[in-house]
Every structure is written in C-alpha cells, then in structure tokens.
Amino acid sequence: MTSISERPVDVAAAGLHDLVKPDEGAVSRTVFVDEAIYRTELDRVFTKTWLFIGHESQLSEPGDYLTNFMGEDPVIATRGADGAIRVMLNSCAHRGMAVCSTDAGTSKFFRCPYHGWTYSNNGDLIGVPRADTVYNGELDKSRLGLKAVPRVETYKGFVFANWDENAIPLVDYLGADQLWYLDLAFEAPLGGLEVIGPTMKFRIKANWKLAAENFAGDDYHVLYTHGSAFQIGFLPDYDMLADYIAHFDHGHGMGDISKPGRAYQNDVGMAQFLGPEAIEYVTAVHERLQARVSPLQAEMHGLGEGNIFPNLSWIKFGVFHVFGLFQWHPKGPGEIEVWQTALFDRGAPQSVKDFARTQMSQENAAAGIFGQDDGENFEQITESARGVVSQTRDFNYAMGLGHEGEVHEEGYPGHLGPHYSEQNHRNFYRYWLELMTTPGEQK
Amino acid sequence: MTSSLTDLRRDVEDFLYREAKMLDEQRYDEWLGLFTEDVRYWMPITETREVRQHRDHVPGEWSLMEEDARFLAKRMERLAGGLAHSEQPRSRTRRFISNVLVTPGPNGDLVVECNFIVFQSRRANSEQFFVGSRRDRIVTSGESWKIAERTVLLDHRVLPRAISIFF
Numbered sequence: 001m002t003s004i005s006e007r008p009v010d011v012a013a014a015g016l017h018d019l020v021k022p023d024e025g026a027v028s029r030t031v032f033v034d035e036a037i038y039r040t041e042l043d044r045v046f047t048k049t050w051l052f053i054g055h056e057s058q059l060s061e062p063g064d065y066l067t068n069f070m071g072e073d074p075v076i077a078t079r080g081a082d083g084a085i086r087v088m089l090n091s092c093a094h095r096g097m098a099v100c101s102t103d104a105g106t107s108k109f110f111r112c113p114y115h116g117w118t119y120s121n122n123g124d125l126i127g128v129p130r131a132d133t134v135y136n137g138e139l140d141k142s143r144l145g146l147k148a149v150p151r152v153e154t155y156k157g158f159v160f161a162n163w164d165e166n167a168i169p170l171v172d173y174l175g176a177d178q179l180w181y182l183d184l185a186f187e188a189p190l191g192g193l194e195v196i197g198p199t200m201k202f203r204i205k206a207n208w209k210l211a212a213e214n215f216a217g218d219d220y221h222v223l224y225t226h227g228s229a230f231q232i233g234f235l236p237d238y239d240m241l242a243d244y245i246a247h248f249d250h251g252h253g254m255g256d257i258s259k260p261g262r263a264y265q266n267d268v269g270m271a272q273f274l275g276p277e278a279i280e281y282v283t284a285v286h287e288r289l290q291a292r293v294s295p296l297q298a299e300m301h302g303l304g305e306g307n308i309f310p311n312l313s314w315i316k317f318g319v320f321h322v323f324g325l326f327q328w329h330p331k332g333p334g335e336i337e338v339w340q341t342a343l344f345d346r347g348a349p350q351s352v353k354d355f356a357r358t359q360m361s362q363e364n365a366a367a368g369i370f371g372q373d374d375g376e377n378f379e380q381i382t383e384s385a386r387g388v389v390s391q392t393r394d395f396n397y398a399m400g401l402g403h404e405g406e407v408h409e410e411g412y413p414g415h416l417g418p419h420y421s422e423q424n425h426r427n428f429y430r431y432w433l434e435l436m437t438t439p440g441e442q443k
Numbered sequence: 444m445t446s447s448l449t450d451l452r453r454d455v456e457d458f459l460y461r462e463a464k465m466l467d468e469q470r471y472d473e474w475l476g477l478f479t480e481d482v483r484y485w486m487p488i489t490e491t492r493e494v495r496q497h498r499d500h501v502p503g504e505w506s507l508m509e510e511d512a513r514f515l516a517k518r519m520e521r522l523a524g525g526l527a528h529s530e531q532p533r534s535r536t537r538r539f540i541s542n543v544l545v546t547p548g549p550n551g552d553l554v555v556e557c558n559f560i561v562f563q564s565r566r567a568n569s570e571q572f573f574v575g576s577r578r579d580r581i582v583t584s585g586e587s588w589k590i591a592e593r594t595v596l597l598d599h600r601v602l603p604r605a606i607s608i609f610f
C-alpha cells in the first residue's frame with residue numbers, strides 16, 4: 001500500500017529548495033512538468049550557461065552559416081568576411097519573422113521574407129525597402145540589427161555561445177578537470193574532427209532534463225534498458241567496458257570512464273576483428289596521443305559518454321566510435337527536439353570511417369537500437385509525472401549517497417565514483433538549483 | 444504503355460503490397476527473406492536548404508539507417524528477444540504504398556519507385572505518420588524476386604519520434 005507523502009503538489013506553495021534536494025537524493029516530479037518552472041529554466045539556465053552552436057568544420061568559409069537553438073530562441077551562426085564567427089537571434093528586428101529558414105548554407109546577407117529588411121551576415125541592418133519615404137529617412141538602422149549573442153567562444157573547434165555578458169570564459173566553464181578527459185576526443189584524430197553529415201533531428205515527448213541526466217552518468221540503466229544490445233552481441237559484457245563515472249563543477253557529468261589500459265585493449269581487440277587498416281589506425285592514434293597528451297591520458301586512451309550542462313550530451317568510446325553530440329532542445333516542459341551531430345577523424349582510413357559511421361546509426365541515433373529504447377523511458381516517465389498523486393512521490397537519486405569520494409584512481413581528476421552511482425545526477429541538480437534560485441539581471 | 448509493362452507493374456505492386464502486409468503483421472523472418480544477401484538498405488537524413496543550394500544525399504555521410512543484411516537480421520533478432528523496449532509491446536502499424544513506377548534495368552533488374560504513408564500507433568497514445576518515398580532495385584530470376592538495394596527518403600526534417608519500425 002502506497003502512502004501519500006507530505007510533499008505539497010502546488011508549486012506556488014513549495015520553494016524550489018523543497019522540490020529539489022540533491023543532497024537527499026530526491027527530486028520532485030513537478031520540476032519535469034511544471035510550466036512556470038520551465039519558463040524559469042529558459043531564463044535562468046539557458047541564458048546563463050554556454051550552449052553548443054556548431055563545429056568550425058561546418059563554418060569553414062566566410063559566408064557559411066548554420067541555424068540552431070539556444071533554449072527556445074532560434075539563432076544563426078555565421079562566419080563573416082573578417083573570419084569571425086558570430087551568433088545572432090534568428091528573428092527580424094522589425095516584427096520578428098525568422099530571417100533564415102534553412103539548416104545551413106552560404107550567404108552574405110539574410111533578407112526577411114515579411115517586409116524585406118536585409119541584414120548582413122554580421123547582423124547589421126543594411127537595407128530597408130523605401131526607408132526614405134515610408135520612414136521619412138528617420139529610421140536609425142544602427143539600432144536595429146539582429147540581436148547578437150554577446151559571448152561566442154570556441155574550444156578546439158567547438159563553438160559555444162552565451163547570452164550572459166558576464167559569464168566566465170568557456171574554457172573555465174567546461175573546466176580543466178572535465179577537459180582532461182574530453183581532450184582525448186579532440187587530440188586523438190589524425191586529421192582533426194569533421195562533421196560527417198547533416199544534423200539528425202527527432203522529437204521525444206519528454207522533459208529535457210531526463211535525457212541530460214541520463215547521459216551525465218546513468219550507467220546503471222545500460223544493463224537493462226539496453227539489455228537487447230547485449231542479447232544480440234552488439235556489445236560485450238558491460239562490466240568489461242568501464243569502471244567509473246565522474247562529475248565536475250557547473251553540473252557536468254561523465255560515465256563509462258575506464259581504468260588505464262582498458263580502452264586501448266578493447267580497441268586493439270576490435271581492430272583484430274576489423275582488419276589490417278584498423279590495426280594500423282589504432283597504433284597511429286595511440287602514438288599521436290602519447291605525443292600530445294600526458295602519459296596517463298594516453299594510457300586512458302578512450303572515453304564513454306557525458307553531459308555538458310545543461311543540454312549537450314556526447315558519446316565517444318574508443319577510436320572506432322564517432323564523436324556524437326546530442327542537443328536536447330527543450331520545446332515546452334514535455335517535449336525535446338533532439339539534434340544529433342556526428343563527427344569523425346578526417347584522417348582515418350575509409351574502411352574505419354565506414355565502420356564508425358554505420359555503427360553510430362545502428363547504435364545511438366534516431367533509428368539506433370540504443371536511441372529508441374532511451375526515448376521510450378523518457379516519454380513514459382514524463383507522462384507519469386503529470387499525475388497529482390505521482391507528484392507526491394519524489395524521484396529517487398540515492399544510489400551511492402553517503403559513499404561519495406570512496407573511489408580513487410591515481411591521477412584521474414574530477415569527483416570520481418563507482419560505475420554505478422547517482423552522484424552525477426545529484427551534481428546535475430545541485431547546479432541546476434543554484435542557477436534556478438539566482439535571479440537574473442535585465443537582458 | 445505496353446500491356447507487358449502494365450502487367451509488370453501489377454506484379455510489382457503485388458510484391459510491394461505483400462511486403463507491406465508482412466511488416467504490418469510483423470512477419471519479420473519472411474520480410475528478411477525478401478532481401479539479397481548483399482542488400483544495401485539506406486535511409487539518408489533530409490535537409491532544408493536554400494533553393495539554389497540544394498544538395499543530393501551524399502553516400503558516405505551519416506544516415507538514419509545504413510545497413511547490410513547482417514545488421515537487418517540483428518535488428519530482427521533484437522525484436523524477437525523481448526528486451527527491445529521501444530517495440531515491447533509492439534507498435535500497431537498500417538502501411539499505404541502508392542505511385543508505383545517500374546523501370547526495367549539491365550540483367551532483368553527492376554528499378555521500382557513508390558510513395559508511402561506509414562501510420563504508427565504505440566502504447567496508448569503515441570500516434571504518428573511517417574511519409575516518404577522509396578527506390579528499390581529488385582533482382583529477378585524467374586519467380587524469385589529479391590530487393591538488392593533500397594533507398595528510403597523520409598520527407599520529415601524533424602522526425603515525429605525515434606524510428607522503431609521499418610520502411
């Protein structure tokens with residue numbers, strides 16, 4: 001017999017500190033469905049954090065552009081004639097029409113389809129039809145450019161933007177501890193990373209945080225949610241793959257971290273199966289790592305998956321795995337638009353590229369056997385969180401509570417935890433709570 | 444159009460309708476038997492681009508699906524295993540195939556194009572339509588017809604949900 005807890009259902013009656021208690025391993029279901037909380041998230045989370053925009057290989061020439069979202073705000077990223085990358089709101093300063101309706105392309109300017117105001121690709125308003133007569137020449141074009149995102153920074157080819165003028169630099173937001181691991185993905189490719197095709201997009205009727213917290217280090221679910229992948233031999237024994245998870249400042253989390261040597265051994269084993277080109281490739285990548293990163297990083301060799309707070313997840317196992325990015329774009333509290341970008345080593349042999357690319361489609365993508373099953377969980381969790389009785393039952397994030405800091409691996413930075421723990425979820429909600437309870441300034 | 448081509452199209456339509464029925468009835472082993480051992484099954488990603496900046500789908504870019512017979516069989520094995528949560532319970536599907544065009548190719552091959560609408564009803568209230576076109580290369584030898592290549596083009600830029608069914 002289930003008893004109804006003391007938790008008040010009415011959000012107005014409950015402060016966020018009462019709904020979200022990371023240190024007790026409890027988060028109210030309300031924060032996954034409530035409209036007001038969602039609006040606050042858009043304001044206090046998505047305008048205060050560094051959000052992924054694209055990769056430099058997508059904007060290689062002056063005039064190249066792509067579109068993306070920051071929270072629910074549509075943006076355009078361009079490379080200007082001066083070579084600089086700018087990010088601006090994709091909404092006309094006149095009456096809000098989108099000035100760009102495509103995924104990507106090349107253009108020196110954007111002309112609004114509504115009344116024809118025209119903006120250069122650096123966002124300046126350069127043309128207003130009949131400005132001299134209809135505005136009597138009094139329109140101050142200099143004040144009517146596309147709204148620029150004030151901070152745009154790049155880390156090793158990955159472009160991020162932030163609406164908060166006073167934000168700490170991107171590299172500090174990502175943090176040296178997290179980058180110690182992520183650098184393996186950026187430094188290993190022989191010819192640098194490149195985006196290997198269009199962005200894959202699909203919807204999940206679920207709250208965005210469920211996907212983000214999952215990638216932040218919910219390795220526990222892999223055993224059962226992805227049981228079918230083990231059943232058909234798509235993956236070896238999961239305990240053979242990794243040993244730890246880790247979390248970092250600013251809510252970031254990472255899973256499937258392996259002890260030194262393990263990932264390299266797994267790659268060598270895989271290469272035997274893939275053939276001589278693959279064997280050569282593993283050796284070349286490993287040597288390159290030895291030359292470019294610390295001995296311990298090189299020994300670590302491969303990664304797992306993670307979430308860069310708030311909504312950029314990634315996956316990257318050994319050298320035969322693409323670097324896959326997942327943007328969990330929020331579309332209301334109950335819906336995610338997933339944008340998936342895949343990158344791989346420009347310098348890999350064709351046979352390795354072919355393997356990595358197809359494997360990613362089969363694994364963690366819209367029709368991939370992992371992707372499908374994850375979405376099923378997130379949807380039904382969100383659906384159940386709408387009930388008033390279910391809202392009295394907090395989600396349970398208690399795994400490993402009281403045992404944090406007990407795991408140690410010499411030289412591994414960040415807050416390391418055992419392979420199966422909810423410490424990273426708690427870290428995610430701790431930072432989320434910090435942002436959500438910090439009132440923003442006027443934008 | 445010659446009457447032999449009309450007859451041929453009728454045979455092709457019959458083949459496609461039977462295939463659709465196999466999928467709607469989840470007779471996956473039979474469905475797998477319709478493909479050659481070296482089948483190439485390809486579902487590229489649809490893009491939205493400016494009128495004069497349109498790009499064709501590029502082989503070698505990553506795709507929604509890019510499979511061989513071996514992995515198609517793995518997918519069927521997964522569905523049969525009972526742990527494929529996205530199809531446990533199974534979705535109800537209904538496939539509508541139309542606008543069938545047949546172009547005879549060399550060596551008795553047929554290039555078959557068609558449009559499709561697939562309705563998916565999942566659990567209690569997850570319902571969506573997938574709309575697109577297909578282009579198959581069918582190899583024929585006597586009574587036996589096998590699909591050697593299939594390209595599926597979905598018209599959606601943003602898919603209504605993850606894909607747990609087949610096209």
Ligand code: FES
Pocket residue numbers: 092093094095096097112113114115116117
């Ligand atoms: S809304 Fe863009 S020109 Fe009027």
Ligand SMILES: [Fe+2]
Pocket residue numbers: 214221222225226370374
């Ligand atoms: Fe998963």
